[in-house]
Amino acid sequence: xxxxxxxxxxxxxxxxxxxxxxxxxxxxxxxxxxxxxxxxxxxxxxxxxxxxxxxxxxxxxxxxxxxxxxxxxxxxxxxxxxxxxxxxxxxxxxxxxxxxxxxxxxxxxxxxxxxxxxxxxxxxxxxxxxxxxxxxxxxxxxxxxxxxxxxxxxxxxxxxxxxxxxxxxxxxxxxxxxxxxxxxxxxxxxxxxxxxxxxxxxxxxxxxxxxxxxxxxxxxxxxxxxx
Amino acid sequence: xxxxxxxxxxxxxxxxxxxxxxxxxxxxxxxxxxxxxxxxxxxxxxxxxxxxxxxxxxxxxxxxxxxxxxxxxxxxxxxxxxxxxxxxxxxxxxxxxxxxxxxxxxxxxxxxxxxxxxxxxxxxxxxxxxxxxxxxxxxxxxxxxxxxxxxxxxxxxxxxxxxxxxxxxxxxxxxxxxxxxxxxxxxxxxxxxxxxxxxxxxxxxxxxxxxxxxxxxxxxxxxxxxx
DNA sequence: ACAGATAACATTGTCGACAATAAGACTAAA
DNA sequence: TTTAGTCTTATTGTCGACAATGTTATCTGT
Numbered sequence: 001x002x003x004x005x006x007x008x009x010x011x012x013x014x015x016x017x018x019x020x021x022x023x024x025x026x027x028x029x030x031x032x033x034x035x036x037x038x039x040x041x042x043x044x045x046x047x048x049x050x051x052x053x054x055x056x057x058x059x060x061x062x063x064x065x066x067x068x069x070x071x072x073x074x075x076x077x078x079x080x081x082x083x084x085x086x087x088x089x090x091x092x093x094x095x096x097x098x099x100x101x102x103x104x105x106x107x108x109x110x111x112x113x114x115x116x117x118x119x120x121x122x123x124x125x126x127x128x129x130x131x132x133x134x135x136x137x138x139x140x141x142x143x144x145x146x147x148x149x150x151x152x153x154x155x156x157x158x159x160x161x162x163x164x165x166x167x168x169x170x171x172x173x174x175x176x177x178x179x180x181x182x183x184x185x186x187x188x189x190x191x192x193x194x195x196x197x198x199x200x201x202x203x204x205x206x207x208x209x210x211x212x213x214x215x216x217x218x219x220x221x222x223x224x225x226x227x
Numbered sequence: 228x229x230x231x232x233x234x235x236x237x238x239x240x241x242x243x244x245x246x247x248x249x250x251x252x253x254x255x256x257x258x259x260x261x262x263x264x265x266x267x268x269x270x271x272x273x274x275x276x277x278x279x280x281x282x283x284x285x286x287x288x289x290x291x292x293x294x295x296x297x298x299x300x301x302x303x304x305x306x307x308x309x310x311x312x313x314x315x316x317x318x319x320x321x322x323x324x325x326x327x328x329x330x331x332x333x334x335x336x337x338x339x340x341x342x343x344x345x346x347x348x349x350x351x352x353x354x355x356x357x358x359x360x361x362x363x364x365x366x367x368x369x370x371x372x373x374x375x376x377x378x379x380x381x382x383x384x385x386x387x388x389x390x391x392x393x394x395x396x397x398x399x400x401x402x403x404x405x406x407x408x409x410x411x412x413x414x415x416x417x418x419x420x421x422x423x424x425x426x427x428x429x430x431x432x433x434x435x436x437x438x439x440x441x442x443x444x445x446x447x448x449x450x451x452x453x454x
Numbered sequence: 455a456c457a458g459a460t461a462a463c464a465t466t467g468t469c470g471a472c473a474a475t476a477a478g479a480c481t482a483a484a
Numbered sequence: 485t486t487t488a489g490t491c492t493t494a495t496t497g498t499c500g501a502c503a504a505t506g507t508t509a510t511c512t513g514t
Contacts, residue, residue, distance in 0.1 A: 013297055013298075013466095013467065013468090014467075014468070015467080015468090016297075038494095038495080039495075039496070040494090040495075040496095048468080048469085049468055049469045049470070050468095050469085050470090050496090051278070051467075051468055051469065051470095052467075052468065052469095054282075054496095054497095055281075055285065055467090058282065058285045058286075059285075062289055064381070064384075070240055070243075070475095070496085070497085071240075071474080071475050071476060071495085071496055071497075072475090072476065072477085072495085072496080073476090073477095073495065073496070083380075086379045086380055086381055086382070087381055089324075089328075089379060089382075090324070090379065090381050090382055090385075093320055093321070093324045094320070094321075097316075097317070097320045101316075152313045152316060152317065153310075153313055154291070154313055154314055154317050154390070155313070155316075155317055157291075158317075158385060158389075162385075163381070240496095240497065240498090241497075241498070242497080242498090265464095265465080266465075266466070267464090267465075267466095275498080275499090276498060276499045276500070277466090277498095277499085277500090278497075278498055278499065278500095279497075279498065279499095281466095281467095282497090297466080297467085297505095298465085298466055298467075298504080298505050298506060299465085299466080299505090299506065299507090300465065300466070300506090455514105456513105456514090457512100457513090457514085458511105458512090458513085458514100459510105459511085459512080459513095460509100460510080460511075460512090461508100461509085461510075461511090462507105462508085462509075462510085463506105463507080463508075463509090464505105464506085464507075464508090465504105465505085465506075465507085466503105466504085466505070466506085467502105467503080467504070467505085468501105468502080468503070468504085469500105469501085469502075469503090470499105470500100470501095470502105471498105471499085471500095472497105472498080472499075472500105473496100473497080473498070473499090474495105474496085474497070474498090475494105475495085475496075475497085476493105476494090476495075476496085477492105477493085477494075477495085478491100478492085478493075478494090479490100479491085479492070479493085480489100480490085480491075480492085481488105481489085481490080481491090482487100482488090482489085482490095483486100483487085483488080483489095484485100484486085484487080484488095
């Protein structure tokens with residue numbers, strides 16, 4: 001694979017650590033959208049030199065969390081309805097493809113594991129109803145596994161390493177919760193069944209619908225908050 | 228847009244220059260696939276320090292031309308049938324989407340310009356029959372404009388900045404030529420017509436077929452050469 | 455002779471300082 | 485008062501050196 005998630009790579013460098021911290025801070029809104037990134041300031045804050053920090057910034061740019069202008073500096077991205085639309089448009093298509101490929105390429109054992117995962121999520125959902133953290137983690141886990149099941153390295157890279165964090169940022173800052181939660185589980189189940197039946201076309205369709213529904217949900221939140 | 232092509236950005240830095248040079252060298256095979264990238268060596272070769280070089284390497288990794296392992300170094304990617312398949316699988320879907328969006332979002336003037344471009348290519352094709360360089364440039368130009376016409380920043384970024392160079396590497400090193408050249412023009416024309424008719428669905432379908440045909444063509448070359 | 459440990463080497467990661475560029479403040483003229 | 489220009493300041497880009505890690509060759513013991 002071109003680039004693995006830092007936490008999954010053997011040697012963890014200083015740049016990796018600061019990357020994860022800043023990534024989290026941006027995604028969760030601790031660093032405000034649109035705010036300027038100051039290299040000296042951040043370097044002092046994390047107590048390291050600018051070299052590993054710049055490495056981290058390069059990767060943050062790669063996953064669309066910041067925008068850099070040469071000789072001018074970097075800014076945290078601003079969320080927008082247009083951006084959300086573009087992002088989810090892409091996700092629909094890409095994860096749809098991932099589903100179709102997963103239906104072709106996932107091993108039976110992988111499918112069984114995925115089914116076990118869903119059952120497990122269903123339980124935790126019942127126990128901790130309304131707590132969006134577990135729900136979100138479970139949802140991401142499901143999507144992750146399907147994407148990995150596609151066995152297409154470029155597709156995996158784009159979805160998991162480049163688009164994922166931005167998707168999460170929209171969800172965290174705009175709130176993915178409410179009645180959609182329970183429905184999402186049913187949709188996951190249906191997708192899994194399609195994959196298990198090796199029906200790539202149906203899996204594709206269901207995943208696209210699933211994401212479209214998710215998009216509409218967030219869009220609603222965005223309009224309430226105001227651009 | 229998250230990241231523009233270096234040559235299109237106002238301030239051109241040393242890292243940009245060396246990036247373009249190495250990029251070209253890798254794509255055209257001057258630096259052999261699979262060979263190790265030595266930072267000190269390249270720095271000496273291009274007569275600059277390792278800092279801008281590492282910046283360039285980070286971007287090369289981003290467009291999948293090299294693979295880096297922390298503390299171990301970077302290697303130029305190796306071409307493979309599997310890689311080609313994965314890449315074109317993705318391209319089919321993504322450029323199909325781009326076409327559908329282009330049919331929705333391109334301005335009439337843009338469509339007119341694209342038509343003019345195609346006519347122009349037809350002429351140069353007749354004049355310089357068989358010279359694949361112009362053909363390739365023209366083909367890329369067409370695809371570029373359609374992608375830009377989608378008006379989806381993430382889609383544009385992925386296709387133009389991340390996947391493009393690798394696509395070109397396969398084409399350059401394996402040779403896209405022969406009878407496919409003339410047929411490609413007709414396919415471009417058909418795609419353009421669909422876009423002009425605002426028939427996104429058809430444009431999507433035609434583009435996917437167009438790329439699938441292109442893939443089969445290269446695949447054939449790859450099998451002849453041997454893995 | 456072969457396997458494992460060890461040491462010498464090379465390469466990458468990180469650091470602090472300097473140079474080049476852009477942003478902002480201040481002055482001066484209309 | 486506004487605006488254009490200049491100058492100051494701060495930030496980014498680049499550099500050379502050091503530290504940490506990976507790799508390779510050597511040495512030792514069986």
